[in-house]
Amino acid sequence: MDEFSLIDRIKTAVRARAADPRVVLGIGDDAAVLDAALGRIAVTTDAMIEGVHFGFDLCSPADVGERAVAVNLSDLAAMGARPLALLFSLEIPRSMDDGVVLAVMRAAGRAAARHSAPVVGGNVTSTPGPFGVTVTALGDVAGDAFLTRSGARPGDAILVSGPLGAAALGLILLRDHPGHARSHPSLVRSYRRPAARVELGMTLGSAGGVHAAIDVSDGLLADLGHVLDASKVGARIDVERIPLPRGARRVSRDLGLDPLDAALSGGDDYELLVFADPAEPAVQALRRVGTVTKARGLTLHRDGKRMILPDVRGYRHRK
Amino acid sequence: MDEFSLIDRIKTAVRARAADPRVVLGIGDDAAVLDAALGRIAVTTDAMIEGVHFGFDLCSPADVGERAVAVNLSDLAAMGARPLALLFSLEIPRSMDDGVVLAVMRAAGRAAARHSAPVVGGNVTSTPGPFGVTVTALGDVAGDAFLTRSGARPGDAILVSGPLGAAALGLILLRDHPGHARSHPSLVRSYRRPAARVELGMTLGSAGGVHAAIDVSDGLLADLGHVLDASKVGARIDVERIPLPRGARRVSRDLGLDPLDAALSGGDDYELLVFADPAEPAVQALRRVGTVTKARGLTLHRDGKRMILPDVRGYRHRK
Numbered sequence: 001m002d003e004f005s006l007i008d009r010i011k012t013a014v015r016a017r018a019a020d021p022r023v024v025l026g027i028g029d030d031a032a033v034l035d036a037a038l039g040r041i042a043v044t045t046d047a048m049i050e051g052v053h054f055g056f057d058l059c060s061p062a063d064v065g066e067r068a069v070a071v072n073l074s075d076l077a078a079m080g081a082r083p084l085a086l087l088f089s090l091e092i093p094r095s096m097d098d099g100v101v102l103a104v105m106r107a108a109g110r111a112a113a114r115h116s117a118p119v120v121g122g123n124v125t126s127t128p129g130p131f132g133v134t135v136t137a138l139g140d141v142a143g144d145a146f147l148t149r150s151g152a153r154p155g156d157a158i159l160v161s162g163p164l165g166a167a168a169l170g171l172i173l174l175r176d177h178p179g180h181a182r183s184h185p186s187l188v189r190s191y192r193r194p195a196a197r198v199e200l201g202m203t204l205g206s207a208g209g210v211h212a213a214i215d216v217s218d219g220l221l222a223d224l225g226h227v228l229d230a231s232k233v234g235a236r237i238d239v240e241r242i243p244l245p246r247g248a249r250r251v252s253r254d255l256g257l258d259p260l261d262a263a264l265s266g267g268d269d270y271e272l273l274v275f276a277d278p279a280e281p282a283v284q285a286l287r288r289v290g291t292v293t294k295a296r297g298l299t300l301h302r303d304g305k306r307m308i309l310p311d312v313r314g315y316r317h318r319k
Numbered sequence: 320m321d322e323f324s325l326i327d328r329i330k331t332a333v334r335a336r337a338a339d340p341r342v343v344l345g346i347g348d349d350a351a352v353l354d355a356a357l358g359r360i361a362v363t364t365d366a367m368i369e370g371v372h373f374g375f376d377l378c379s380p381a382d383v384g385e386r387a388v389a390v391n392l393s394d395l396a397a398m399g400a401r402p403l404a405l406l407f408s409l410e411i412p413r414s415m416d417d418g419v420v421l422a423v424m425r426a427a428g429r430a431a432a433r434h435s436a437p438v439v440g441g442n443v444t445s446t447p448g449p450f451g452v453t454v455t456a457l458g459d460v461a462g463d464a465f466l467t468r469s470g471a472r473p474g475d476a477i478l479v480s481g482p483l484g485a486a487a488l489g490l491i492l493l494r495d496h497p498g499h500a501r502s503h504p505s506l507v508r509s510y511r512r513p514a515a516r517v518e519l520g521m522t523l524g525s526a527g528g529v530h531a532a533i534d535v536s537d538g539l540l541a542d543l544g545h546v547l548d549a550s551k552v553g554a555r556i557d558v559e560r561i562p563l564p565r566g567a568r569r570v571s572r573d574l575g576l577d578p579l580d581a582a583l584s585g586g587d588d589y590e591l592l593v594f595a596d597p598a599e600p601a602v603q604a605l606r607r608v609g610t611v612t613k614a615r616g617l618t619l620h621r622d623g624k625r626m627i628l629p630d631v632r633g634y635r636h637r638k
Contacts, residue, residue: 024359028549029468030397030533031363033460036355040343043362044350045406045455047444078349087364089408089453125366129448134408136364136455141352148348214349230347 006098007124013102014088014109014119022084023118032120034085040141042081046072050130058174061100063192064133065107071217072137073115073196074270078215080147080205081139083117083198090124091132104133115198145205151212152231152275154294159286161197161272164220165259166190166245168266169252177255184247194270201272209280214273219265223273224298231275234297237290239264239307264300325417326443332421333407333428333438341403342437351439353404359460361400365391369449377493380419382511383452384426390536391456392434392515393589397534399466399524400458402436402517409443410451423452434517464524470531471550471594473613478605480516480591483539484578485509485564487585488571496574503566513589520591528599533592538584542592543617550594553616556609558583558626583619 011027025033048054048068059067069086076083088108092101112119117137170191173181181188197215204210212231214223220242228235242263252259275292276283300307330346344352367373367387378386388405395402407427411420431438436456489510492500500507516534523529531550533542539561547554561582571578594611595602619626 025465025467030394031361031400031456031458033398033465034360034362036358036360039355039358041353041355041360041457042350043353043404043406043455043457044440045364045408045453046442047408047410047453049410049444049446049448051447052444075349079352081350085362087362087455089364089366091366091368091448091451121363123365125368125371127368127448127451128370129368129410129446129451132410132446132448132451134364134366134453136362136406137350138360138362139350146344146352148344150348 006101009098009102010105010124013106014112020116020118023120026118026120032085032087034120034138036140038140038142040143041084042076042079042139042141042146043136044072044075045134045136046075047132047134049132059192061103062107065104066111066193068133068135069108069111070194070196070270072135073117073198074215074217076137076139077197077201078147078213078272079139079141080145080201080213081141082202083115084138084140085120086112086117087136088119088122089134090122091127091129092124093129093131094126096131115196147205147210147213148230149212149214149227150230152227152233152292153211154233154292156211156275156292157278157283157288158235158237158290158292159274159276159283159288160243161200161274161286163243163245164216164269164271165248165262165266167194167268168262169245169248172255172257173251180251180254184251187245187247187251190245191268194268196270197272203282204272204274207280207282209277210274210282211277212275216269216271216273217267219267220273221264227273227275228296228298232296234293234295235290236293236299236301239300239302241287241289243287325420328417328421329424329443332425333431339435339437342439345437345439351404351406353439353457355459357459357461359462360403361395361398361458361460361465362455363391363394364453364455365394366451366453368451378511380422381426384423385430385512387452387454388427388430389513389515389589391454392436392517393534393536395456395458396516396520397466397532397591398458398460399464399520399532400460401521402434403457403459404439405431405436406455407438407441408453409441410446410448411443412448412450413445415450434515466524466529466532468531468533468546468549471546471552471611472530473552473611475530475594475611476597476602476607477554477556477609477611478593478595478602478607479562480519480593480605482562482564483535483588483590484567484581484585486513486587487581488564488567491574491576492570499570499573503570506564506566506570509564510587513587515589516591522601523591523593526599526601528596529593529601530596531594535588535590535592536586538586539592540583546592546594547615547617551615553612553614554609555612555618555620558619558621560606560608562606
């Protein structure tokens with residue numbers, strides 16, 4: 001199939017059911033044109049490469065499409081932005097069946113439509129390398145109602161939007177213990193189809209008492225470290241308060257793992273890590289796991305006792 | 320070098336000399352935040368893969384950086400948009416020296432700064448495949464002052480912004496006749512460092528008599544075909560009016576090529592192909608090469624005689 005008929009079929013695969021009035025001009029021209037009604041735009045781009053970020057042995061094409069959307073919408077959520085549009089740049093190995101590409105893009109289109117983020121453009125190229133999906137996500141921002149990594153203040157509560165470590169445990173199950181994976185569908189699903197916290201991000205973005213946010217993609221310690229560095233503050237985390245996913249303790253015991261390891265250093269959960277005035281109404285439903293301190297550095301406490309902290313920078317990795 | 324120190328060095332490599340007031344938040348957070356002062360945004364993305372779109376045997380790292388910027392800004396130019404910002408997604412083979420990546424990005428940063436298109440974000444990933452650069456370009460658009468592919472009208476003049484075929488001849492020289500390449504620096508440069516017609520695009524975008532535009536990336540016939548299809552019109556082209564690059568006739572004679580072939584079907588020139596009221600002042604400096612017709616289909620004339628037309632769709636290729 002040539003480039004143009006594949007693009008035509010991708011267009012059909014991703015078309016949202018209803019036209020979005022914010023899309024002045026969608027797929028098919030030199031560029032898309034979007035209404036930036038709130039006056040500011042948040043924009044982010046992230047790549048997913050077969051063999052680096054995922055494998056078709058562990059993920060279906062539909063998982064890959066869902067995940068590519070979630071990873072990028074999660075960055076918008078961490079800014080408190082409202083999703084506006086997505087672009088897809090696809091690198092397709094010459095040996096790859098177009099059916100796989102279309103399955104990826106149909107799932108991506110569904111995930112995009114669920115979050116009102118129409119697919120407005122992109123490009124397709126063949127490659128001698130692995131399959132790759134680079135997504136660009138655009139969001140709307142009103143004035144200063146967005147959340148950076150640099151706004152955390154001493155005294156802020158540190159909160160998480162949900163359990164941590166599920167994706168890491170899901171990946172370990174799939175990769176190393178496929179026989180056990182079937183018994184833990186929710187952990188496996190957390191790895192294959194993480195959910196971006198888009199609605200929550202929008203709520204937090206417009207809440208005055210929320211000072212900073214980041215999504216947990218590299219792991220709690222690494223992503224917390226990014227915020228502490230950018231905000232020039234420190235933090236105390238009470239690890240027993242970190243919510244663990246359902247089944248994490250049992251599966252960790254069965255496999256000889258520490259569920260706290262997965263929660264502290266496992267990436268790809270895409271929950272939000274939020275820094276806010278403890279009295280801010282918008283964060284009352286989130287789980288508080290610690291406090292921002294004026295003194296730089298990070299301390300972990302377990303049941304009131306200080307833990308020896310692994311080197312946070314050690315968690316940084318070249319993806 | 321790990322991901323983070325490479326990103327830090329890329330940040331330094333691409334930093335524009337002066338801060339751009341439109342960039343509310345640049346590299347280093349979950350997303351960039353941009354002022355969309357004109358109310359609308361044009362956005363496009365394009366990938367360049369080593370071994371598919373370029374080779375380091377024919378292009379220097381600086382050429383690759385310049386070209387990645389030009390290709391994407393050219394799409395904005397074809398929309399009549401004002402460049403606002405660029406994002407870079409880099410896929411880096413594990414064996415690649417970081418110095419090459421930094422040379423690419425330094426040149427990209429210079430090209431971006433020349434067109435007031437600050438680099439505001441991106442991502443870096445290692446890959447088992449070839450080196451790849453996926454650029455996303457954002458531009459400002461005011462109201463309906465943008466140019467689609469679908470606005471061409473019967474009677475419109477068809478104009479080009481400069482000579483066609485230079486990049487194709489430059490590539491043939493470099494690849495097949497390296498001994499001759501040195502004698503034709505401007506053709507070689509057209510291939511290695513095409514110039515996006517950004518200023519012209521902005522002028523045309525706000526000119527009421529300009530009805531459609533596209534940049535010549537796939538070749539005149541292919542790109543003309545896109546506009547004719549989208550606008551549901553036909554065209555007559557007078558091929559002797561197509562401007563050829565300086566030296567094209569001589570080098571074509573020397574190498575046994577037809578310079579018209581390169582002009583009609585050679586891609587990568589990134590001149591603009593413009594469809595406008597013949598009386599529109601903004602297009603008087605452009606070269607008129609034909610006329611839009613109500614009757615669908617494309618006819619080529621040479622010195623008043625109709626030529627047999629190659630199948631336009633035959634020029635379409637999966638890149």
